[in-house]
Amino acid sequence: xxxxxxxxxxxxxxxxxxxxxxxxxxxxxxxxxxxxxxxxxxxxxxxxxxxxxxxxxxxxxxxxxxxxxxxxxxxxxxxxxxxxxxxxxxxxxxxxxxxxxxxxxxxxxxxxxx
Amino acid sequence: xxxxxxxxxxxxxxxxxxxxxxxxxxxxxxxxxxxxxxxxxxxxxxxxxxxxxxxxxxxxxxxxxxxxxxxxxxxxxxxxxxxxxxxxxxxxxxxxxxxxxxxxxxxxxxxxxxx
Numbered sequence: 001x002x003x004x005x006x007x008x009x010x011x012x013x014x015x016x017x018x019x020x021x022x023x024x025x026x027x028x029x030x031x032x033x034x035x036x037x038x039x040x041x042x043x044x045x046x047x048x049x050x051x052x053x054x055x056x057x058x059x060x061x062x063x064x065x066x067x068x069x070x071x072x073x074x075x076x077x078x079x080x081x082x083x084x085x086x087x088x089x090x091x092x093x094x095x096x097x098x099x100x101x102x103x104x105x106x107x108x109x110x111x112x113x114x
Numbered sequence: 115x116x117x118x119x120x121x122x123x124x125x126x127x128x129x130x131x132x133x134x135x136x137x138x139x140x141x142x143x144x145x146x147x148x149x150x151x152x153x154x155x156x157x158x159x160x161x162x163x164x165x166x167x168x169x170x171x172x173x174x175x176x177x178x179x180x181x182x183x184x185x186x187x188x189x190x191x192x193x194x195x196x197x198x199x200x201x202x203x204x205x206x207x208x209x210x211x212x213x214x215x216x217x218x219x220x221x222x223x224x225x226x227x228x229x
Contacts, residue, residue, distance in 0.1 A: 032216065043120075043207050043222035044158075051216060090157060100217055101148065104157045 023091035137208030
């Protein structure tokens with residue numbers, strides 16, 4: 001069985017500051033890792049994903065994440081946030097094969113202050 | 115990219131009525147579709163998995179007689195909330211998986227409010 005832990009339920013940050021949203025996972029097999037963003041009353045939008053290859057993954061809106069197998073982490077980073085980045089962020093893990101059903105973390109609310 | 119749509123985006127109904135939500139894969143064939151429920155400030159909870167032409171598989175604790183799922187074609191799945199009650203009010207999100215993809219694609223969600 002796999003699980004995802006998002007250590008912070010809420011992360012407040014000032015505009016133009018850097019941010020890191022933490023995600024740790026557990027799985028007994030190889031994994032695919034995802035970060036999604038959800039704006040109020042909207043569905044999930046994929047920010048980035050790690051399937052294989054380079055451990056540093058770049059996504060949309062200036063976000064990037066690094067897969068660290070030894071620490072079982074997949075933290076999301078952005079060097080300079082905007083007000084428009086205020087949203088809920090979900091980390092998810094799935095196992096290759098089958099229907100790729102993701103297991104989601106509880107989410108981290110990123111709040112960007114002016 | 116693969117696109118999944120949901121209709122309606124928002125629905126308000128009276129207690130005791132039934133509501134149908136549609137989920138469509140617009141540019142790919144979805145061999146498997148999924149329905150999630152999301153309560154405010156919480157993560158997504160998988161309700162059921164449906165494969166085209168067969169009965170849906172429900173997660174533990176999800177009432178299959180209340181949440182009827184039909185996956186009649188490779189591009190359409192429907193979720194019918196029968197005899198809806200205020201506690202069924204929630205955000206429902208579908209997703210779809212196609213054979214040539216290694217991830218699920220999510221719809222924009224449907225906000226159900228039962229009065």
